[in-house]
Amino acid sequence: MLAYTTRRLLIMIPVLFGMTLIVFSIVHLIPGDPARVILGETATEQAIADLRESMGINRPYFVQYGIYLADLAQGDLGTSLRTNKSITSEIGPRIAATFELTIFAMIFAIIIGINAGIISAWRQNSWFDFSAMIFALVGVSMPVFWLALMEQWIFAQELGWLPSSGRQSSLDPIEPITYFFVLDSILHMDFERTISVLKHLILPSVALGTIPMAIIARMTRSTMLEVMKSDYIRTVRAKGSGQFLVIYKHALRNAMIPVLTVIGLQTGVLLGGAILTETIFSWPGIGRYVYEGINYRDYPVIQSGILVIAFIFVIINLIVDLLYAYIDPRVKY
């Protein structure tokens, strides 16, 4: 197990190294002078030259890459061109915001998804099964931005139940400690704010969690159906166990392994790719950070943002792999 973990960690090094090269190259292969793009059509030549100088993009390509790697090795993700601040310090709160959103979206997706999948399998071909699977199909196919706008329109504008955007009430912001606002408000013993923050989380979590929920539901259903047909389930049944126990105690554990993979992958996707949701709900997470970076051609932010996302993705995969062994003792490394 330890050897496996070490091996997995070592494999990450070339993966991440490759990532830096690819990201760096892609960003620099975009045609045209970034200084020109940033300053636009009304820029004077002098202004462009000055900006090129201050951005350091008048140096050769490989020199820039070398400098980037050297800084990276020292834990320095670079300096944002837009804000002139260290990316390492800027990215922390962004990651926290995205994690918080992802956690709630995945809680939503897992609870609803797994249970819907189980019940569908248990009552295969019932009306519940059909409607749940149709719902799941719609969920997978629905464009996130559309769902998000509909949610905002219904629950914020028409019904007025929930705030339409942001992480918290702008009139009464929380003093951040961990930048996980739910946690921060609890640490401040300020439960009214906790409720406010949780209310801000509902719409984006549902929008973000819908696709994973649908995928999880479908996956759970199909693996459950398979497991339910196996011999040991028949034996458990023959012993006279109740249906609930058969499913939740005996079948679920074996059915969980593929589902877990899906959950892991989806979590990774949400952590990195929630750009649409974060943009529509004005959520200051890492997806937005990279998105704003792209808008401004903020090279260091794009590079480091993607690198951090890739890093998180790799870590999540590692955790999923390690969890297999925990859930299914038959799995050995």
Added chain:
Amino acid sequence: MKFKYSFLLAIMLAFVLVLAACGDDDDVASDPEDSDPDDSTEQESDDETDDEPEVSDDDEVLIYARGGDSESLDYASTTDGESSRVTKQIYESLLDFEDESFDLKPGLAHDWDVSDDGLVYTFYLEEDVTFHDGTDFNADAVKTNFERWSGADDTYSFEDDGYVYSMYGTMFGGFDGDDGHVIDEINVINDHEIEFVLSEPLGFFLQNMAMSYFAITSPAALEEYGPEINENPVGTGPFEFVSWDRDDQIVLEKFDDYRVEGLPKLDGVIFEVIPDNSSRLISLNSGEVHIMDGLNPDDAAGVDAAEETVLYKRAANNFGYLGFQHEKEPLDDVLVRQAINHSIDRQAIADALYAGYAIPAANPVPPGYLGYNDDLEPYEFDLDRAAELLEEAGYADGFEIDLWTMPVARPYMPSPETVAEIVQNDLAQIGIEANIHREEWAPYLEKTDAGEHELFMLGWSGTNGDPDYFLGALLHSSNIGSSNASYYSNEEVDELLDQAKRAVEPEERAELYAQAQEIIYEESAMIPLVHSEPVLASLSNVQNYVPHPSTSESLAEVELQ
């Protein structure tokens, strides 16, 4: 183990239920802080009385929603409109613009003199003005700021930290030591009198002094914060800076010692970023924000019709154009240019793209600018006349040409591809076959600078409200290879523009610019398409809000009802 898992599920489910229940209850029954704005649209009148948030009892805080965050709160080192929108509240310049135009009014200087030769400008500064940090505003502070922008060696230029003052360079002809730099000397006469000596007359010097890019920062703050000044703005304006969460919000509060008695009327302003236009409108409709900029023109009618919201138009301060590369055949022929000009249906473009919130353009300057030539009307959309002119020019059978189309949307051209198709279609009717040519944005700008293009689309947005910033930049032959992408060169026009740039009397300048526009019009030097009028919206309880064409308006007079 299996029990643990199902138990965990049950707990989580229960937690979510409790949460949902308590969230709903709370909203209906009582008054958490964030339901307060929610209610304001639904129950306008009584929410003030029974629904007061505990933090800010009678505080009137306005929330202004916009699409992007500010780049920097050091106004002089950025050209970003989202930055000056905020710094306009914190800082003041020596002069100021009138509420709805670029006409001048006093700012930190209550009066000013210009010498007859136009070389010496004397400003008389307001007395008893303090910066937000409590230090005094005086002539030395003004000098410190100008020296900071003009000299790279200045203590406060922060050159090593990447500070570049490009707007200063553009507006004052360069920096200390450059040939074109017009500010020769800055003399502090006494605490409240300062003199600028120019090396040559600059017709728009006073316009520049009113720009939010040349506002005055507290020298003590420059000393204290150094290069961090962009996150710790300290000025003399109606609001002082409180906090900034990147890509989220900037919080300002009322400056109690503001020099104008009774202002600002609000207790605070929050600039909030909501990137998506539709989401931003929903936030407005649900009462979470008070003002939103960047309304989709298609949504304007709905905002106008609703009782809870008010629609605003910003006066036009830009124009999109169809340009000719004058050195390329057959675009060097005035008849061909006129023919093309007659064949473009400007009204169709205004309707298709801006839902009518655009004015068909006649001149390459926005209406309302000094010297705008009212006598000229846009070339009439007349295909017969166009065909005649084309025949006269010897191109009865038409010709083939490249139409360079911008790859990005700009305020003056929200959907370049659609415009290109309309133009292509119009030209086809007089036998000209236009092939749409696409480039990435940076190469597009570089290649149009280099003159590789033929017919092309571009536009221009104003900053200091002076016609020179449009006419001089776009059509003076000295700017060929940079902003004069038309490669237009006309000695007479150059002469008029030079004279106007040096003249000091506004009437004289207006006359010269009007003449220049006439020649440009006759020659059909470029085809101004439309001036867009950006739309924005507020809740109906917002009073005295007046959008300024520069996109940066002071919120000092605004109040909530």
